[in-house]
Every structure is written in structure tokens, then in C-alpha cells.
Amino acid sequence: MTATLSLPAKGQSVIRLSGVSKNFGAVSALTDIELDVKAGEVVALVGDNGAGKSTLVKVLAGVHQPSSGTIEFCGQQVSLDTPAKALDMGIATVFQDLALCENLDVVANLFLGHEMSPWALDEVAMEVRAWTLLRELAARIPSVREPIASLSGGQRQTVAIARSLLLNPKLIMLDEPTAALGVAQTAEVLNLIERVRDRGLGVIIISHNMEDVRAVADRIVVLRLGKNNGVFTPKSSNQDLISAITGATDNSVSRRADRKAGEAQEHNGGAA
Amino acid sequence: MSQNPSQPMLDRSDERVRHDDSLAAVAKGFIDRVRSGDLGMLPVAVGLVVISIVFSALNPIFLAPNNLVNLLFDCATVGVISLGIVCVLVLGEIDLSVGSMSGLASAMVGVLWVNQGWPIAGAILAALVVGAGVGLLYATLYNRLGMPSFVATLAGLLALLGMQLYILGPTGSINLPYASSLVRFGQILIMPDWLSHTLALLPGLVMIGRGLRTRNQRLAANLSAQPMRALILKAAVLTVALEAAVFYLNLGRGMPWMFALFIALAVILNYALTRTQWGRSMFAVGGNKEAARRSGINVRRIYMSAFMLCSTLAALGGILSASRLASSSQQAGTGDVNLNAIAAAVIGGTSLFGGRGSAYSALLGIIVIQAISNGLTLLNLSSSLRYMITGGVLAIAVIVDSLARRSRVSHGRA
Numbered sequence: 001m002t003a004t005l006s007l008p009a010k011g012q013s014v015i016r017l018s019g020v021s022k023n024f025g026a027v028s029a030l031t032d033i034e035l036d037v038k039a040g041e042v043v044a045l046v047g048d049n050g051a052g053k054s055t056l057v058k059v060l061a062g063v064h065q066p067s068s069g070t071i072e073f074c075g076q077q078v079s080l081d082t083p084a085k086a087l088d089m090g091i092a093t094v095f096q097d098l099a100l101c102e103n104l105d106v107v108a109n110l111f112l113g114h115e116m117s118p119w120a121l122d123e124v125a126m127e128v129r130a131w132t133l134l135r136e137l138a139a140r141i142p143s144v145r146e147p148i149a150s151l152s153g154g155q156r157q158t159v160a161i162a163r164s165l166l167l168n169p170k171l172i173m174l175d176e177p178t179a180a181l182g183v184a185q186t187a188e189v190l191n192l193i194e195r196v197r198d199r200g201l202g203v204i205i206i207s208h209n210m211e212d213v214r215a216v217a218d219r220i221v222v223l224r225l226g227k228n229n230g231v232f233t234p235k236s237s238n239q240d241l242i243s244a245i246t247g248a249t250d251n252s253v254s255r256r257a258d259r260k261a262g263e264a265q266e267h268n269g270g271a272a
Numbered sequence: 273m274s275q276n277p278s279q280p281m282l283d284r285s286d287e288r289v290r291h292d293d294s295l296a297a298v299a300k301g302f303i304d305r306v307r308s309g310d311l312g313m314l315p316v317a318v319g320l321v322v323i324s325i326v327f328s329a330l331n332p333i334f335l336a337p338n339n340l341v342n343l344l345f346d347c348a349t350v351g352v353i354s355l356g357i358v359c360v361l362v363l364g365e366i367d368l369s370v371g372s373m374s375g376l377a378s379a380m381v382g383v384l385w386v387n388q389g390w391p392i393a394g395a396i397l398a399a400l401v402v403g404a405g406v407g408l409l410y411a412t413l414y415n416r417l418g419m420p421s422f423v424a425t426l427a428g429l430l431a432l433l434g435m436q437l438y439i440l441g442p443t444g445s446i447n448l449p450y451a452s453s454l455v456r457f458g459q460i461l462i463m464p465d466w467l468s469h470t471l472a473l474l475p476g477l478v479m480i481g482r483g484l485r486t487r488n489q490r491l492a493a494n495l496s497a498q499p500m501r502a503l504i505l506k507a508a509v510l511t512v513a514l515e516a517a518v519f520y521l522n523l524g525r526g527m528p529w530m531f532a533l534f535i536a537l538a539v540i541l542n543y544a545l546t547r548t549q550w551g552r553s554m555f556a557v558g559g560n561k562e563a564a565r566r567s568g569i570n571v572r573r574i575y576m577s578a579f580m581l582c583s584t585l586a587a588l589g590g591i592l593s594a595s596r597l598a599s600s601s602q603q604a605g606t607g608d609v610n611l612n613a614i615a616a617a618v619i620g621g622t623s624l625f626g627g628r629g630s631a632y633s634a635l636l637g638i639i640v641i642q643a644i645s646n647g648l649t650l651l652n653l654s655s656s657l658r659y660m661i662t663g664g665v666l667a668i669a670v671i672v673d674s675l676a677r678r679s680r681v682s683h684g685r686a
Binding site for chain 1: 282283286486489490493494495547548549550552553555556558559560562563564565566567568569570627628680681683684
């Protein structure tokens with residue numbers, strides 16, 4: 001039933017959240033979150049540690065169930081009960097902890113849960129597809145038949161990203177996709193995000209790296225303590241963004257900047 | 273190699289990886305794997321050689337063909353149970369009640385068939401269904417209530433044993449008729465020589481056939497393939513070894529049908545674990561349950577399938593042991609059956625920590641365990657000594673598993 005949902009036209013909503021809350025016991029991890037991601041749009045989700053970014057991603061991935069609120073996917077109200085359901089609908093996720101099985105090889109991890117010909121696994125076809133995907137990401141993976149345990153953090157991250165692309169999703173969520181990546185691989189991931197956007201998919205990216213965020217995001221949604229705290233464009237000033245993220249114009253980042261500026265002035269004054 | 277050198281193979285474009293093409297390099301790769309803690313079947317091979325030397329020195333009858341035939345009969349009963357243990361161990365779980373389950377199944381066959389006059393097939397089916405039901409119960413306790421399988425099956429060990437004693441009643445033992453097909457299957461039925469020799473050719477032929485097909489597919493897809501010589505050499509060694517074993521057994525009574533059934537089950541389970549989506553999901557859940565769940569695998573169903581398969585195979589093992597002993601008694605399934613089944617899987621290379629294992633580990637492991645047990649019996653040792661020695665062997669097997677795992681982690685092959 002859900003598999004028939006078609007990709008909405010560019011500019012239409014892929015996913016729309018209204019009033020989504022998530023409580024863990026007495027802790028409200030998310031409170032009344034509003035979020036709208038349109039087809040062909042990259043939305044960056046930023047916020048301090050503990051702002052609720054990863055929780056929100058897990059709600060959308062079907063890992064956690066929201067305590068209240070509604071989620072519309074491609075114009076239909078849906079409930080994302082299990083990760084399998086979210087995947088089948090076309091929501092692919094790269095989790096911060098990557099969620100890979102270390103005892104399985106790269107090919108097995110890429111196709112996990114969606115193997116080709118379930119009753120007589122087609123290893124050759126899967127391996128060819130794996131190499132093609134990894135090539136697109138400019139991955140430097142020595143062998144796809146080694147267990148994930150033997151790969152470096154960056155290589156694992158590439159595998160996790162490749163896996164999200166495998167099922168032709170409509171919405172891709174990347175939780176800190178470039179955290180462990182090298183220079184070339186980061187550029188490839190950013191290129192990839194742009195390619196995916198141009199194909200008309202919705203993209204949600206979480207990152208602490210403002211440079212990456214500004215490079216690809218169409219909108220920047222700020223979360224603070226589990227609540228919406230403003231929507232910005234990539235052209236917004238750093239000052240505005242940081243005060244939205246930290247919740248005050250007077251914060252540790254601005255204080256540090258002021259101090260550095262003061263020191264520089266003093267230094268210049270002393271020299272003159 | 274007919275490859276265009278300007279266009280490297282898909283999986284050969286990274287210059288950091290050493291590729292083992294020649295036979296010497298294949299051997300070197302094997303040594304590297306063992307050194308990194310990926311022991312595979314090595315402990316079994318070493319164990320069998322040591323056991324053969326020690327016991328045949330103490331009592332030459334040990335290696336006599338007919339003693340080995342008896343050994344294989346005994347292997348089949350606990351071996352089938354051990355196949356089920358492999359399934360739960362791959363998930364990193366355990367079933368401690370397989371011995372009691374097998375005892376209950378053997379009692380059910382005796383009571384329903386001999387005492388109640390059910391048709392034999394009906395009695396066997398009922399025992400298997402009860403086995404599946406017990407597995408379903410464990411899975412439900414685990415999935416819904418979060419009860420650790422260790423505790424749930426420990427409770428099951430006692431409960432099932434109680435049920436076995438209850439249905440056997442005060443007589444405590446039921447003799448199965450000697451002329452029946454079930455008892456003949458467990459004690460007498462032997463494969464004809466020509467058939468066993470023919471079947472011994474099969475694994476090698478299948479290996480070459482499948483190897484060639486995979487090789488062609490891989491080369492067509494621009495992937496590297498196993499060198500031809502290695503493939504043929506492996507198949508030849510396997511065939512010679514199997515034919516020699518069958519020839520030696522045929523000097524005595526020959527290959528028991530019951531052991532053939534066990535091998536067939538092991539082959540089927542191996543296929544299911546390595547070549548189907550279900551098997552891939554089993555290893556994924558055993559390796560990282562949460563990752564498996566997020567990949568869309570129905571983790572609960574995987575647990576259910578494993579526990580049900582384990583209990584059902586335990587019931588089948590109990591039925592086979594009833595046919596082997598021609599009786600259903602209070603002693604069936606007690607004593608060392610539980611530990612032997614678990615030890616066999618671990619000795620064969622299935623990890624207690626989940627995510628690693630193979631159906632053949634049960635096949636090879638049980639031969640080691642039964643060889644020890646058989647050798648000690650030939651020496652007329654009391655069961656007190658037998659238990660102590662078997663316990664020691666199990667401890668060594670687990671130590672080897674733990675050390676190998678530590679080494680694998682440090683070599684990045686967990």
C-alpha cells in the first residue's frame with residue numbers, strides 16, 4: 001500500500017511534521033517540532049549537543065515512535081512503527097552510529113534486509129552493485145569481502161552512506177555524514193547530496209560543521225532543547241545562527257570571539 | 273586471464289590489497305587467517321588426530337572399522353541436537369534444555385506409539401510439534417518479556433525433565449519393538465556400498481560445478497575469480513578423503529543411514545545459513561541486533577525461527593536416540609547430552625558470543641566429542657572419569673574460542 005506513494009513534484013512536501021513530541025520518561029527530548037522538507041530541497045538540522053537532532057532522525061526512521069504529533073509523508077498521514085516500514089516507504093537513514101554489522105562483509109551490510117534473490121543469494125550481482133555504488137562515492141575500500149571490523153571509521157561511514165542510496169529512497173537523512181571523512185570523501189558526499197537533491201529527493205542533513213551546512217543546505221532549521229528555534233538561510237550571519245543554536249547573544253562562542261578581538265586590538269595597540 | 277590490462281577488475285583496483293592467486297599464496301593466506309584468530313576447522317582437525325593417536329595406542333580396537341561405524345551411529349543422535357544449538361549460538365543465545373527436550377520427545381514416542389497404539393509417524397510428528405511449541409514459548413518469553421534465553425531454557429530444562437518423568441509414569445522405561453523400522457533405522461540399517469561410494473563423489477562434483485559457475489559469472493562481471501587449480505585441488509582432496517573414509521567404513525558394516533540423515537540435515541542447514549536471506553539475517557542479528565533491526569530485519573521473527581528450529585531438532589535428536597537405544601527411558605536426554613551438544617558446536621568453531629558459526633561445526637564437533645566418549649568407554653573407564661574428561665575438553669574448547677575471539681578483535685576481523 002505504501003510502496004505506491006509516488007515522489008512528489010519539486011517544491012511539494014516530501015515529509016511534513018506537525019506538533020511532534022517525544023518523551024523518554026520525564027525527559028521531553030522533542031517538544032512540538034514542526035518540520036517541512038520539500039522535494040528537491042536540502043534541509044540542515046543544526047543544534048547543540050542534546051538538542052534532539054538525532055532523536056528526531058530516529059523518529060523519522062521508525063526507530064523511536066513519537067509520543068504525539070502527526071507525520072505526513074508524500075501528502076499522506078503515516079505512522080512509522082518500525083524501521084522496516086520507514087525503509088519500505090522510501091525513508092533512508094545514515095545513523096550517527098552507522099548501524100553496521102561488524103561480523104559481516106561490506107556486501108552483506110549494504111544489502112542487509114534487502115538481499116537479491118532471498119532463496120539463493122546472488123552474490124555476484126550484489127558485489128557488482130556494491131562496487132558501482134562505492135565508485136560513485138569515490139570510496140577507498142580495499143575489498144568488499146572483508147568484514148566491516150577491518151575498515152576504518154571513514155570507510156565505514158562511506159559504506160553506511162552507500163547503503164542508504166541502495167533502495168532508491170524519496171527522503172534521505174544523514175546524521176553527521178561527514179564527521180569521520182577525509183577531504184576528498186567529504187567533497188564527494190556534498191556532491192552526492194546535491195546530485196540526490198537534483199533528482200528531486202528530499203534530504204535532511206545533520207552536521208556540526210557550519211561550512212558543510214552552508215555549502216549544501218537550502219534551509220537551516222535550528223533545534224534547541226528539543227524545540228524549534230528558528231529557520232535560517234545559508235546567507236544568514238554566523239552570529240544569528242550561533243545565537244539561535246546556543247539560545248543567547250551572550251554565549252561562550254561570542255565571548256570567545258570578543259576576547260580574541262580584544263586581545264588582537266590590545267596587541268595592535270601595544271605595537272603602535 | 274583474458275582481461276584487458278588497461279581496465280582493472282572491479283575488485284582488483286586497490287593496490288593496497290595483496291591478492292592470493294598462486295597455490296603458495298593461498299596457503300600463506302590460510303596461515304595468516306589462523307594467526308589472526310580465524311581458526312575455522314583447525315581445532316577439530318588437530319583434535320581428531322590427537323584423539324586417534326592416543327586412543328588407538330591405548331586400545332587398537334578404537335580405529336577398527338566397526339567401532340567407527342558404531343561411533344557414527346552415536347554421532348547422529350546428539351549431532352542433530354547440536355545442529356539446533358548452532359542456530360541459537362549464531363544469535364548469541366543459548367538453549368540449555370535441549371537434553372531434556374530430546375528426553376521428552378523420546379518418552380513421547382514410546383508412550384504414544386507403544387503404550388497408546390498411535391501410528392509411528394503420528395507419534396514422531398507429535399513429538400516434533402511439541403518441540404516446535406517449546407521453542408515458540410522460549411522465543412515468546414524472550415521477545416515479549418525480555419527473559420534471557422539462559423534463564424528461560426534453564427527453567428525449561430527442569431520443567432521438560434519433569435514432563436518426561438510424568439508421562440513415562442512409574443514404570444520409567446518403555447522398550448520399543450526390535451523389529452520396527454524405527455529401531456532398525458537406529459541400529460541396523462546401512463547404506464549399500466555402491467550408494468555410499470556414489471554419494472561420496474557428490475560433494476566434490478557439486479564443488480566443481482558451483483565453483484565453475486561462480487567463476488564464469490564473476491569473470492563475466494569483471495570480478496576476480498578463484499584460480500582454477502585451487503578449485504580442482506580442493507575438490508580432489510575432498511573427494512579422495514571422503515572416498516577413503518567410505519571405503520574404510522565399508523570394510524566394516526558400512527555407512528549408517530542415520531548418519532546420512534544427519535549429514536543431509538547439516539547440508540540443508542548450511543545452505544540456509546550461508547545462501548539465503550534468512551541465514552544472512554541470523555548472522556546480522558548475532559553480530560549487531562540493533563543494526564539488523566534498523567536495516568528492516570524482523571528481529572523477533574529471527575529469534576523465533578532459531579529457538580523453534582533448535583527445539584525441533586532437539587526433539588528429532590531424542591527420537592533418533594530412542595531408536596538407537598530401542599527404548600524410551602527416564603535416563604534419555606539426561607547426563608551429558610546437553611553439554612555434548614553445546615560442546616560439539618563450540619569445538620567445531622561456532623562462537624558462544626554470536627555472529628560466527630556454521631552447520632558443519634556441529635558435524636565435525638560431534639565426531640570429536642563422540643570419539644572421546646567412545647574411546648573412554650573402550651578403556652572401561654567409569655562415567656565419573658568420563659564426565660571429568662569431557663568437562664575438561666569443553667572448557668578447553670571455550671578457552672580456545674575466547675582467545676581466538678580476542679585475537680580476531682585485535683586483528684580487525686571480529
